[in-house]
Amino acid sequence: MSHISWRSLTPAQIERAELAAITLKPRWNVWVLQTLEHNGPMRITELRKALPGLQQSTVSYIISRLKSQGLVTPTSSGTIVRYGLRDAAHGLQPVHQALANWWREHVGSDGPVARAEQVERGLGRLPMPATFAICKTFAERGPLTATDVGYHLDWPLETSSFYRRVAVLRDRGLIVPTGGRSGKAEILTLTPQGSALNEVVEPLAAWQQRRTASQPSQTASPVQTAYPSAIPYQPADLFSHLPATPRPMARPLPSGRSR
Structure with missing residues (x-):
């Protein structure tokens, strides 16, 4: 553990961590990323066999989403297309470890849960943004x-x-x-x-910074691009996107009453 304090985390780190969590949060992203990291480039059919709980159409959709996020890329050999991790998707081990540790230590389960699922459930507990x-x-x-x-x-x-x-x-x-x-x-x-979420923020922020550096062609602000494309983890989460034109909150009086 880093044992970094909330006070030592900068606003820039907080924002980067939020953006990283939004990128990874959609259901099955972590499962697919970890599978590709373990096996190397794979065909859609191979991924479906490695993740038997998913339909092939679902795997295709997840790959399309990860491709649009700049995390996977296709490689062709004749008529065979395989998908592998881009540079931006590497270096996620500290992120996965921090999220899995946080979920295991502070949420937990009655039975054994795969590490990828621990990470997914950890992300699922975090309504984004803010x-x-x-x-x-x-x-x-x-x-x-x-x-x-x-x-x-x-x-x-x-x-x-x-x-x-x-x-x-x-x-x-x-x-x-x-x-x-x-x-x-x-x-x-x-x-x-x-x-305890402070232990999750630092690795998320560090990965997002490396991811941004590996994608220099992006000219738009991350806040402008990440939120509209984010897919909520849970249907009940109604607040996964920033408004198109955010309005700051009215500053209340110190007593808690609005002006």
Whole structure:
């Protein structure tokens, strides 16, 4: 473990980690990436046999998605097409290890779970965007009302999306009420599960930085390109995309009441 503190994580690292998580989060991405890393370039039919729970049409869709994300590339030999990892997809081992460790230690399961599934389930617990930014705010400032978190949060979320995001984080067990109130507003705090996410942020951010460096042809800002193409991990997650024109939250009074 890196034992890096939330306070030492920069805003740039938080943003890169969010973008990396959004890229990896769609269901089956990690399974396919780990399979290709272990076996080398494979045909679609070979991938389907290696992942027997998936239909061939599903494997084709996942490969198309990973190709559009710049993580896999086709190679042809006559009429045979195989897909292998691009440079941007290498170096994911620290990311997978951190996510698997976090899920195993803070979420867990009643039975054995494959490492790729541990990573997928870990990502599935993280509603994006703004999860890491909100956790960092709690970690640095202690228990706060949701309104006060919004006051300090440096992230482009609309007000309604922000409050829904806080509700989802609470539902996922990353934050909980302390039992105290500020006026009518509940005071919230990080759970051990949410606090431990700092160990996940650093490897995600480092991988995203290498990925960006390996794709110099991209001219658009990552924030402009990553969110619209992201596919939510769970159907109930309604907040996986930034608004096209984000509006900053109104800054509340320190008491928690809006101006």
